[in-house]
Amino acid sequence: xxxxxxxxxxxxxxxxxxxxxxxxxxxxxxxxxxxxxxxxxxxxxxxxxxxxxxxxxxxxxxxxxxxxxxxxxxxxxxxxxxxxxxxxxxxxxxxxxxxxxxxxxxxxxxxxxxxxxxxxxxxxxxxxxxxxxxxxxxxxxxxxxxxxxxxxxxxxxxxxxxxxxxxxxxxxxxxxxxxxxxxxxxxxxxxxxxxxxxxxxxxxxxxxxxxxxxxxxxxxxxxxxxxxxxxxxxxxxxxxxxxxxxxxxxxxxxxxxxxxxxxxxxxxxxxxxxxxxxxxxxxxxxxxxxxxxxxxxxxxxxxxxxxxxxxxxxxxxxxxxxxxxxxxxxxxxxxxxxxxxxxxxxxxxxxxxxxxxxxxxxxxxxxxxxxxxxxxxxxxxxxxxxxxxxxxxxxxxxxxxxxxxxxxxxxxxxxxxxxxxxxxxxxxxxxxxxxxxxxxxxxxxxxxxxxxxxxxxxxxxxxxxxxxxxxxxxxxxxxxxxxxxxxxxxxxxxxxxxxxxxxxxxxxxxxxxxxxxxxxxxxxxxxxxxxxxxxxxxxxxxxxxxxxxxxxxxxxxxxxxxxxxxxxxxxxxxxxxxxxxxxxxxxxxxxxxxxxxxxxxxxxxxxxxxxxxxxxxxxxxxxxxxxxxxxxxxxxxxxxxxxxxxxxxxxxxxxxxxxxxxxxxxxxxxxxxxxxxxxxxxxxxxxxxxxxxxxxxxxxxxxxxxxxxxxxxxxxxxxxxxxxxxxxxxxxxxxxxxxxxxxxxxxxxxxxxxxxxxxxxxxxxxxxxxxxxxxxxxxxxxxxxxxxxxxxxxxxxxxxxxxxxxxxxxxxxxxxxxxxxxxxxxxxxxxxxxxxxxxxxxxxxxxxxxxxxxxxxxxxxxxxxxxxxxxxxxxxxxxxxxxxxxxxxxxxxxxxxxxxxxxxxxxxxxxxxxxxxxxxxxxxxxxxxxxxxxxxxxxxxxxxxxxxxxxxxxxxxxxxxxxxxxxxxxxxxxxxxxxx
Numbered sequence: 020x021x022x023x024x025x026x027x028x029x030x031x032x033x034x035x036x037x038x039x040x041x042x043x044x045x046x047x048x049x050x051x052x053x054x055x056x057x058x059x060x061x062x063x064x065x066x067x068x069x070x071x072x073x074x075x076x077x078x079x080x081x082x083x084x085x086x087x088x089x090x091x092x093x094x095x096x097x098x099x100x101x102x103x104x105x106x107x108x109x110x111x112x113x114x115x116x117x118x119x120x121x122x123x124x125x126x127x128x129x130x131x132x133x134x135x136x137x138x139x140x141x142x143x144x145x146x147x148x149x150x151x152x153x154x155x156x157x158x159x160x161x162x163x164x165x166x167x168x169x170x171x172x173x174x175x176x177x178x179x180x181x182x183x184x185x186x187x188x189x190x191x192x193x194x195x196x197x198x199x200x201x202x203x204x205x206x207x208x209x210x211x212x213x214x215x216x217x218x219x220x221x222x223x224x225x226x227x228x229x230x231x232x233x234x235x236x237x238x239x240x241x242x243x244x245x246x247x248x249x250x251x252x253x254x255x256x257x258x259x260x261x262x263x264x265x266x267x268x269x270x271x272x273x274x275x276x277x278x279x280x281x282x283x284x285x286x287x288x289x290x291x292x293x294x295x296x297x298x299x300x301x302x303x304x305x306x307x308x309x310x311x312x313x314x315x316x317x318x319x320x321x322x323x324x325x326x327x328x329x330x331x332x333x334x335x336x337x338x339x340x341x342x343x344x345x346x347x348x349x350x351x352x353x354x355x356x357x358x359x360x361x362x363x364x365x366x367x368x369x370x371x372x373x374x375x376x377x378x379x380x381x382x383x384x385x386x387x388x389x390x391x392x393x394x395x396x397x398x399x400x401x402x403x404x405x406x407x408x409x410x411x412x413x414x415x416x417x418x419x420x421x422x423x424x425x426x427x428x429x430x431x432x433x434x435x436x437x438x439x440x441x442x443x444x445x446x447x448x449x450x451x452x453x454x455x456x457x458x459x460x461x462x463x464x465x466x467x468x469x470x471x472x473x474x475x476x477x478x479x480x481x482x483x484x485x486x487x488x489x490x491x492x493x494x495x496x497x498x499x500x501x502x503x504x505x506x507x508x509x510x511x512x513x514x515x516x517x518x519x520x521x522x523x524x525x526x527x528x529x530x531x532x533x534x535x536x537x538x539x540x541x542x543x544x545x546x547x548x549x550x551x552x553x554x555x556x557x558x559x560x561x562x563x564x565x566x567x568x569x570x571x572x573x574x575x576x577x578x579x580x581x582x583x584x585x586x587x588x589x590x591x592x593x594x595x596x597x598x599x600x601x602x603x604x605x606x607x608x609x610x611x612x613x614x615x616x617x618x619x620x621x622x623x624x625x626x627x628x629x630x631x632x633x634x635x636x637x638x639x640x641x642x643x644x645x646x647x648x649x650x651x652x653x654x655x656x657x658x659x660x661x662x663x664x665x666x667x668x669x670x671x672x673x674x675x676x677x678x679x680x681x682x683x684x685x686x687x688x689x690x691x692x693x694x695x696x697x698x699x700x701x702x703x704x705x706x707x708x709x710x711x712x713x714x715x716x717x718x719x720x721x722x723x724x725x726x727x728x729x730x731x732x733x734x735x736x737x738x739x740x741x742x743x744x745x746x747x748x749x750x751x752x753x754x755x756x757x758x759x760x761x762x763x764x765x766x767x768x769x770x771x772x773x774x775x776x777x778x779x780x781x782x783x784x785x786x787x788x789x790x791x792x793x794x795x796x797x798x799x800x801x802x803x804x805x806x807x808x809x810x811x812x813x814x815x816x817x818x819x820x821x822x823x824x825x826x827x828x829x830x831x832x833x834x835x836x837x838x839x840x841x842x843x844x845x846x847x848x849x850x851x852x853x854x855x856x857x858x859x860x861x862x863x864x865x866x867x868x869x870x871x872x873x874x875x876x877x878x879x880x881x882x883x884x885x886x887x888x889x890x891x892x893x894x895x896x897x898x899x900x901x902x903x904x905x906x907x908x909x910x911x912x913x914x915x916x917x918x919x920x921x922x923x924x925x926x927x928x929x930x931x932x933x934x935x936x937x938x939x940x941x942x943x944x945x946x947x948x949x950x951x952x953x954x955x956x957x958x959x960x961x962x963x964x965x966x967x968x969x970x971x972x973x974x975x976x977x978x979x980x981x982x983x984x985x986x987x988x989x990x991x992x993x994x995x996x997x998x999x
Contacts, residue, residue, distance in 0.1 A: 035372050035888070040404045042368055042884050043456050046361045047412025048419055049877045050452035051445040053350040055420045056869055058302035058442065060346075060862040061339050065305065067860065068335060069297030074236040079293040079312070080329040081319060084113070086271070086289050091319065098311045101299040107237060108144035109290040110270040111244070112278040115139055115260045116286060118212040119219055126184045127211065127219045136202060138212050139262040140278060141244040142270035149237055150193065150264070155206040155226030158191035160268035188223035190273050192263040195245030199227050202247070202261050213277040220277045222263060237292065295332055303440035305343075309336040346862040350870055351448070353944075357874040358452060359558075360610040362459045364881040367603045369460045371888045373397075397464035398457070405453040405460070412449030413441050423873055494562030501556025556943075557936050561609050564932050568605060571928060605925050607885060608970075609933040611878040615966040616937025616958065617944070618871035623959040624945060625864050630828050631698070633855035638668075638786030639696060639823035640851045641831065645844040647820035655842070661826050661835050664695035667819035669798050671805075673763040680741070682763050683793040684773065685784070686801030686819075695825050696785075703795060705755075705779035706731055711800050712776065728807050729758060730800045732775040736782050738792035753777050761794075771811045773804060785823075828855075867944060875966070883973045890977055918978050926974065930967060 069077065081087075087108075096103050118134035119127050143149050147157065162168040171177040178185045187209065199205055204224055213219040230238055230245060238245070247262045265274060278286040300308055316328050634640060641662075645651060656665035669686035673679070689707060693700035709731035716725050734742075738761075739753040746759050753759055760774045775794060783789045796804075802817040826835075830852050839848055859865065942956050 032372075036400070036404060038884055038888055039365075039368060039372060039401075039460075040407060042365055042881055043404050043408035043453065043460075044411050044415055045877050045880055046358070046365060046456055047408045047449040047452040048415035049361060049873060050354055050358050051413045051416040051449040052419060052873055053354045053448070053866070053870060054347060054442045054445045055416055056423070056873070057343055057346050057350055057862055057866050058305075059420060059424065060860065060865050060869075061305070061343055062302035064342070064860045064862070065300055065302065065335075065339055067856075069300060072297060072335075074294070075239065076331040076335070077295045077297050078236060078329075079291075079295060079316075079332065080240075081291040081293070081316075082327040082329075083289045083291075083319075083323050084285055084287065084325045085323055086110075086275075087291060087323075091322075094318070095293065095315055098315050099295075099308070102295050102308055102312070104294040104296040106144070106294070107292040108267065109237070109241065109292065110140075110142040110267060110275070111241070111288050111290065112138070112140045112274075113286050113288045114280065115248075116212065116278045116280055117214050118210060119216070121209050121211045121221065122184075123187070124184055127213075127216045129216050131216065134210055134212075136210075136259060136261040139243055139248070139260055140212070140270065140274045141241065141262060141264045142267045142274070143237070143264065144267055146264060146266070149231055149235065150228040151231045152193075153196060153227045153229055155193070155224075157228075158193055158225055158264070158266055158269065160266045160272070161188065161191060163268075163272035186221045189221045190223070190265050190269045191225045192222050192265045192269075193226040193228045194224055194261070194263050195247070196227060196229050197246040198262055201249070201259050204261070212274070214280050218277045218279060220273045222265075224263070228264070236294075297332075300332075300336070303442075305336060305339060309333065309340055312336065342862050346866055347444075349863070350866045353867060354448075354870055354874075357614065357870070357878075358455070360607070360614070360874075360878060361881060362455060363610075364607055364878065364885055365456055366459050366463060367607060367885050368881075368888055369401075370463050370603075371885075371892050373463055394461065394464045398461045401457055401460040405457040408456065409450045409453035412452060413445040416445060416449070417441055419873065419877075423869060494559050494566055497555045497559030497562065499559075501559055504555065557613065557940055560936060560939075561606055561613075561932075564609065565606055568928070575924065604886065604889065605929050607878075607882050608926065608929040609936060611875060611882050612930060612933025612966065612970065613937035613940055614871050614878055615875035615970075616934045616963060617940040618868055618875050619962040619966065620938060620941035620956055620958045621864070621868040621871065621944065623962065624941070624957045625868055626859075627957055629855050629858035630851070632858060633851040633853075634698070635783070635785045636788075636854050637849050637851040638821070639666075640826035640828075641824040641839070642786060642849045643822045643824065643839055643842070644846045644848070645820050645822065646846055647816050647818045648844055650818055651822050651842075651844070653822075656822055656824065659824075659835060659838055661832065662824050663827065664825040666692050666695050666823050667798075668821040668823055669801055669817065669819045670821050671763070671801070671815055674766045674768075676764055679764050680761075680792065682738070682761055682773075683787060683791060684763070684801060685787065685793060685795050686798035687795065688798045696823070699785065702779070702781055702784065703733060706733060706795070706797055709778060709797075711803060714774075727774055728804055729774045729776050730796050730804055731778045733779040733781055733784075733795040734775070734777055735784070735787070735789075735791060735793045736780055737790065738794070739777065739780050741792060753780070755779060761792075765811065765814045767814050769810065769814070771808060771815070879970060879973065882970075883977065886974060887977050887980075890980075919975075922974060922978055926971070934963060934967075 092106065115137040117137050120132040120134055122131065125131075150157065168180060169182050171180055171182055177183050181187050194202070194204060204210070206224055206226060208224045209221055211219050211221050228245070232238075244262050244264055248260045250258055250260060252258045275287050280286050312330065312333050316330055316333070320326050320328065651667050653665050653667060656662065659665075666688060669684075671684040671686075673682045675681060687699075687703065689703060693703065711731070712729040714727040714729055716727065734753065736752075742759050742761060743752040743754075743757075744750050747753070747757070755777050758774070758776045760772050763771045763773060765771055773794070775796075781795070784793065784795060787793045798819070805815050805817040806812050831850055836848070839845065938956065938958060941958075945956055
């Protein structure tokens with residue numbers, strides 16, 4: 020049996036094989052999807068980051084102590100291509116250099132008096148675009164030293180040409196307005212530069228200039244070119260260093276040599292500011308541009324000793340490349356787990372296909388065909404289909420990505436189009452999925468090839484025996500192993516399995532938070548055993564349901580037999596007669612529903628958790644910083660559009676100084692604050708009803724009593740740890756009830772002692788992270804602490820300097836932003852929506868939810884293909900029975916009801932089991948996303964209803980098509996079909 024026979028067989032059964040080809044292509048497309056999906060999420064992050072990046076983050080700066088060669092620019096553009104946008108060349112002196120008093124007609128020697136200033140020289144390749152002339156004109160390049168115009172044989176020629184000691188202008192230059200003011204120089208001023216007499220150059224000022232665009236990136240590191248520099252000399256003296264600007268040609272002709280401070284050394288820096296085109300960076304070009312950018316910098320560093328580079332874009336590309344590297348493996352692992360379900364879909368479909376070929380195979384087997392010949396025939400046929408599926412898998416995955424971009428969590432994170440290219444590993448994954456499909460599609464051929472014609476006729480009359488998994492209790496084994504892996508995970512959380520199980524039962528959100536905190540120990544999704552444990556447990560529960568399914572059907576049959584009608588008993592009897600056959604469809608249905616429910620649960624929880632995390636990082640929906648001059652009018656703030664509530668906050672931060680500890684004091688109005696921000700009520704509850712304590716002590720040195728205010732406060736974990744180690748005798752962290760104090764450095768370089776009593780300990784608080792040392796106090800208590808020290812009250816104003824706004828989830832309107840910016844004392848605003856969209860672009864959580872979402876839709880399509888194939892096969896097999904029922908007087912509605920009841924017997928119980936397993940799957944995966952913290956799983960009711968509705972609509976359409984075909988059957992026509 021060779022390839023030609025397989026092709027003839029394929030032509031004869033092209034309809035069934037077309038269905039199989041569609042199923043195989045869907046499977047290979049799904050497994051090729053992870054690299055595409057991850058890159059699409061990274062693309063969203065790249066576009067947002069680079070489109071909103073300031074110019075300095077899209078600039079490659081190269082600082083070279085030697086002049087660059089012209090070939091270097093050709094090399095850079097050839098390597099970076101469209102990434103290069105423009106180039107600005109800057110030549111400048113590395114350090115200030117001296118000069119001489121300008122004396123016309125007198126030779127310059129080492130004894131010539133020095134100039135009153137030292138100098139900084141600059142040259143810009145595009146100075147016409149960078150400078151605006153205030154007075155005079157821009158400089159021009161004069162003849163270089165080796166020009167014939169600079170040669171003279173007699174004194175008269177030197178005077179006539181103005182060279183040597185008779186020079187009036189070797190170089191034309193301009194200076195900035197501030198430099199002109201500081202130096203007193205103006206248009207027409209001449210001065211001589213050069214550390215050595217032999218290098219003297221006469222500079223002629225021809226213009227006064229200012230920056231054409233003061234905010235231009237060029238001036239961020241070269242402001243001295245326009246302003247010069249005032250430096251301190253000794254303890255009291257100051258010296259001004261004058262800066263001037265010349266043309267590039269003049270710098271290389273004259274100035275570069277004059278800047279030398281030692282006879283054999285260089286004192287020049289040649290800067291290339293290469294502006295990069297962020298639009299050229301996409302997820303498709305990320306890897307290539309990253310390598311080329313790194314190669315360019317490495318090669319130039321090797322060619323030029325001492326070259327320095329600033330490459331912010333490369334750091335961004337490294338970060339996103341690292342995201343791809345960290346996200347792809349767990350997503351591929353997750354896709355592999357879902358792939359097992361899809362391969363089972365293929366097994367169910369090919370089993371139905373082999374059932375249609377069973378009579379032919381039995382005849383071939385009875386006539387002497389060996390098992391291996393029949394298996395090879397099946398393998399060759401499936402090999403053709405899998406080869407096509409391997410080729411079409413990656414392009415079909417790209418098409419699937421385009422659809423998911425519009426309907427899945429991917430679209431919520433970005434309005435940009437997904438990637439257009441296909442990475443090489445997508446083709447590899449497609450080929451691996453096709454290989455796995457080939458194996459799974461060939462295995463059912465072995466039992467089919469062993470059947471003789473007599474066995475085939477027995478199978479037609481009798482249902483098949485118990486499946487292999489049931490005989491060997493595979494469901495119990497999988498559940499046991501899965502629980503073992505889950506126990507392993509829970510043990511790593513605390514090192515105490517009993518304590519972890521207690522958290523699992525009594526406080527699941529706390530357990531989720533601990534798993535998140537211990538992601539390094541537990542391994543997250545990167546540890547295959549974590550995902551394997553969840554997969555085995557869920558698979559075992561699904562198989563256990565299949566073990567229970569026949570008993571459930573028999574129980575339903577007991578009630579249906581009491582019915583006087585024929586439809587219900589007959590439909591249940593059909594399923595009860597062969598429960599194992601129907602159990603395959605139930606298992607696939609359960610898996611499909613589980614994927615859909617898990618995707619919806621993770622997506623919804625991700626959005627809720629991201630918004631909660633964004634509010635926690637910001638401080639309400641919007642946090643506005645004020646100058647603290649006047650108390651904010653909360654009535655005005657609350658009247659703003661979209662604002663549901665507003666509260667004032669007093670924030671006091673210690674001055675930043677090297678070697679000192681930074682503290683933050685946050686004063687909140689307790690009563691109104693908890694009403695506006697209900698999520699904060701529980702953390703600050705220990706402060707409710709507490710008052711400042713007054714402690715009196717006697718100072719023996721002054722002979723007077725001392726009163727100390729001790730304020731109740733909630734402290735951060737880090738502050739409790741650091742202060743406890745410094746002030747407790749046992750060096751343990753502070754505990755609730757402990758009294759302590761901190762020293763806050765004030766802007767006037769004095770220290771303010773704050774005494775407090777610990778009422779609670781928090782890991783973090785809205786707008787304050789876990790790495791900060793902070794105290795949360797009642798706003799009135801904080802004001803009393805400030806007024807208690809007169810010196811402190813002069814420096815720290817006890818006036819609220821922040822307003823926290825509560826607003827509904829969503830992007831704030833431009834009108835709201837404008838009104839906030841127009842409020843009195845406004846200094847800045849932080850929006851939770853910005854942080855929220857940032858979190859939604861995190862590749863790992865988005866890709867997990869998205870891949871499960873994609874797995875649901877692909878699995879649903881496979882389920883419909885399986886179900887359609889099953890209805891087509893069983894309709895022909897049961898055609899005679901339905902025709903007899905029609906001949907006995909049954910109408911089309913009875914046939915429809917019979918089929919509907921049969922499928923309802925399968926679907927209705929599977930709905931509850933599938934949704935439950937999906938919720939369990941989402942709950943197991945949720946802690947590994949490291950985004951939600953303590954947010955518990957949330958299933959969207961409308962989404963679950965939509966998933967169930969989509970499934971029911973698809974199945975109903977197929978049942979309707981089968982009923983329409985069966986209603987047209989007549990008994991004489993069925994008998995003729997049987998004879999054929």
